[in-house]
Amino acid sequence: MLKSKKLMVALALVIGLCVGIVSGGMVTSKDLNTANASEGSNDSTLTAYGEGRVSIKPDIAYVNVGVETLDKDAKKAQQDNKAAMDKVMAKLKSLGIAEKDIQTSDYYVRLEEDYRNDKREILGFRVSNTVKVTLRNVDKVGEVLAGAYEAGANTFHGITFDVENRDDAYNKAMEQAIAKAKEKAESMAKAAGVKLDKMDVVCEGLTTPQYRGGYGDMKEEMSMDAGSVPVSPGELDVTANVTIIYKVK
Template identity: 35%
Template sequence: MPNRMIIGIAALLLTVAAALGTLFAVTPQLTPSIAEANQPANANAQVAADVNTGIMVSGEGKVNVKPNIAIANIGVDITTASLSDATNQANTKMAAVIEKLKSLGIAEKDIQTTSYNLYPITQQPRTPDGSGTPTITGYRVSNQVRVTIRKIDDLGKILEQAVSAGANSIYGVSFGVDDLAPYQQQARAAAIKDAQDKAAQLAKSANIQLGPVLAISEGTQGPGPVFATNARLSLAQGGEVPVQTGETQIIVNVSVRFGIK
């Protein structure tokens, strides 16, 4: 057989062998890839099933609390023609008010300055065309303190004495609770029981057995302030302020997911 023919046959056999080797090398990799592609879908389906399994209910707990502190904004508002007179009078009167508050048992930590403002009072000259430079005719100084009154029964007397000492601005009198933690715990326990009762009723109606708690989330609604809107009117008429504290409400909401046995 001629040498050229032998070389050609050998080259052909090598080409075929190389092609077959490549085919067998690639083919085994296809099966794992398909298996891996299917695995995440099954895993996601299992996770979704776990998340959606169970009974989800909400519960609410409420506790009514009688306020035990009062908060009042007490101030001095002075208007004079002289800036120095306005500041001196405001400072002197506020110092007297603070001393009176302390003498009535208000602790220094319960007296906090909330604002100190100074305003020039201007007058626009009357001209036919409305022009002209405003002139300063006086000054107004306002000094306000926020006072926490822990002996709530003394509120009327304290406000009256503050006015006698020089205060001429009292507003925003409100009532609150000093320590909310014990009442929040009571409301939380009531909310959990409410959720348990609802879940038990649902399980009984569906003829299934209630399982353990799987998840809980909570939302707490603190008490809003109870305002005494009649404080300014009563002081203007003279005499102590009548105190009606009323009640405030603490609310806790929970969402609970129970398993199913």
């Protein structure tokens, strides 16, 4: 019973340490030592944190393009939207984009109204249809945006770059993180006048991908061609972090 209780206390404190550590630092597990001492144990521990980072070039891009139409007749607004969107879809496919990589992301019909001088004026029905396009060649982003614009697209909702398979980069970042945590632990132990014993706990931290890149400059009033849409994919930082708890003697 006592052994089970000690294990529960230790696990709770380890989870708290892994969640509570933010970035770039290292802590000694005084709380864990205190808990152990209160249970009659003399074990001492040392906790170190490490972060690894690998920069890679994105190999996939996502763009959202669409068509908006407005007419006082709801049916005509929808028909006009469909006709324009059919041309955009045909253009996207002619640029080599597979049908599986074109997905409807938003569609709505809503009544547009205006109130002036306490009078209600019905402007018409606005119909919007947006598709999310997956580009497996990031060099074609400018060409695709220009082609969609020429075909009738009049709404653009940003560009997102990513890496289709980031496992290799993440594993390399994790190796860096563990190496840095070990190095910090050794420095701390030396400064504290103790020796590292076995590795007691290894805890993987949560990570958020960080993107560094450029953006496309898109304006509806300009006549776009592939050269007028400056797009820079930049780099994607894949990070990994780890917390290691050692027993010391």
